Amino acid sequence: MKKTVSIIGGGAAALLTAAFLDPTKFEVTIYEKNKALGRKLLVAGNGGFNLTHSEPIEQLINRYTPNEFLKNALLHFSNDDLRAWLNNIGIPTFIGSSKRIYPEKGIKPIAVLDAILKELNKKSVKICYNHQWKGWNNKQELVFNTDTLIKADVVIFALGGGSWKVTGSNGDWLDLFQQKNITTLPFQASNCGFAVNWKDSFITQHEGSPLKNIEITCGNSQQKGEVVITRFGLEGNAIYALSPQIRKELASTQQATIYIDFKPTLSITDILNKLQQNPNKNIADTLRQTLKLSAAQIGLLKTVLTKEEYLDLSLLAASIKKLPLPITTAASIDEAISTVGGIALTEIDTYFQLKNLPHHFCIGEMLDYDAPTGGYLLQACFSMGAYVANALNKELT
Numbered sequence: 538m539k540k541t542v543s544i545i546g547g548g549a550a551a552l553l554t555a556a557f558l559d560p561t562k563f564e565v566t567i568y569e570k571n572k573a574l575g576r577k578l579l580v581a582g583n584g585g586f587n588l589t590h591s592e593p594i595e596q597l598i599n600r601y602t603p604n605e606f607l608k609n610a611l612l613h614f615s616n617d618d619l620r621a622w623l624n625n626i627g628i629p630t631f632i633g634s635s636k637r638i639y640p641e642k643g644i645k646p647i648a649v650l651d652a653i654l655k656e657l658n659k660k661s662v663k664i665c666y667n668h669q670w671k672g673w674n675n676k677q678e679l680v681f682n683t684d685t686l687i688k689a690d691v692v693i694f695a696l697g698g699g700s701w702k703v704t705g706s707n708g709d710w711l712d713l714f715q716q717k718n719i720t721t722l723p724f725q726a727s728n729c730g731f732a733v734n735w736k737d738s739f740i741t742q743h744e745g746s747p748l749k750n751i752e753i754t755c756g757n758s759q760q761k762g763e764v765v766i767t768r769f770g771l772e773g774n775a776i777y778a779l780s781p782q783i784r785k786e787l788a789s790t791q792q793a794t795i796y797i798d799f800k801p802t803l804s805i806t807d808i809l810n811k812l813q814q815n816p817n818k819n820i821a822d823t824l825r826q827t828l829k830l831s832a833a834q835i836g837l838l839k840t841v842l843t844k845e846e847y848l849d850l851s852l853l854a855a856s857i858k859k860l861p862l863p864i865t866t867a868a869s870i871d872e873a874i875s876t877v878g879g880i881a882l883t884e885i886d887t888y889f890q891l892k893n894l895p896h897h898f899c900i901g902e903m904l905d906y907d908a909p910t911g912g913y914l915l916q917a918c919f920s921m922g923a924y925v926a927n928a929l930n931k932e933l934t
Contacts, residue, residue, distance in 0.1 A: 539563055729873035731793075756786065783864055
């Protein structure tokens with residue numbers, strides 16, 4: 538006799554779980570609070586559907602904070618495995634110039650979702666829309682807003698985090714788990730902008746300007762890329778990836794400090810030599826013409842350094858390599874690409890099963906971990922779904 542599996546939530550993690558569960562062993566039902574599945578998946582596709590990243594799996598694993606709990610899932614269903622599976626269901630992919638992986642040109646996000654849903658249909662996965670999970674009753678049955686009561690052999694929660702509330706992912710389920718004595722953590726913004734108290738004269742002139750080909754350091758972590766200067770502070774991939782480190786400093790001292798390297802390919806000695814080539818030349822002209830710094834980069838040096846520091850070529854060279862910039866706070870969750878928080882990792886076992894609730898699993902962004910932009914969050918969700926399905930198929934849990 539087949540076992541029943543109830544999957545709560547209809548995002549990336551849920552879809553891959555359903556796609557990989559063995560239909561000869563399980564009757565699978567997805568319960569989705571919205572009128573359609575994969576709404577957050579489609580939002581992720583706005584401006585280019587970045588499915589995953591092409592870097593070697595060992596390097597990819599190290600992008601997550603923490604990463605040990607994800608290692609087995611990522612090794613079981615890697616970025617290469619994802620590409621092969623997508624190709625098999627009719628979604629060929631390509632590696633972009635940034636090493637990120639996208640569907641081939643002309644394939645829209647809705648086509649990717651439709652291809653996955655077609656796989657679910659082949660496996661007779663049942664989908665119940667407009668079903669919002671409300672918790673458990675005293676018989677340990679799942680309760681929904683429709684007054685539906687479900688007692689399943691296996692329950693898989695894929696409820697998402699607290700970002701992109703428009704998609705239905707609002708994290709309002711935290712209290713339900715707390716009532717079961719399952720430790721949860723408040724959601725915090727991740728992959729978000731961070732506030733800088735700019736001088737009015739600087740932000741008036743440089744708001745919206747990019748800082749390209751830079752490297753930012755916070756603590757022991759570095760990230761190359763670019764950021765954009767906003768009235769709020771800084772946004773962009775070079776600072777998003779440092780969210781865990783910046784949040785940690787903010788929590789400890791209410792202020793964090795990042796350090797910007799405007800010329801990652803040059804040493805301080807190289808920069809100083811270039812600054813000293815034309816001693817009679819205006820410093821700003823040297824920075825612009827010889828070092829190829831942008832107006833925003835030069836403006837940032839001027840606003841952070843004193844006049845004396847700016848005119849001292851040795852100090853200026855050191856600042857071009859390591860310009861300190863105080864961060865005061867993170868953007869709100871509503872403005873974040875993703876969140877950290879949710880179910881504490883101490884509450885799950887190797888297969889993402891809740892230790893205090895056998896046969897109940899938690900996967901995806903509802904777990905307390907960080908994934909940088911670049912396809913990493915989707916890859917983690919896909920991998921967790923495939924990994925849990927494989928464990929259930931083989932009765933490993």
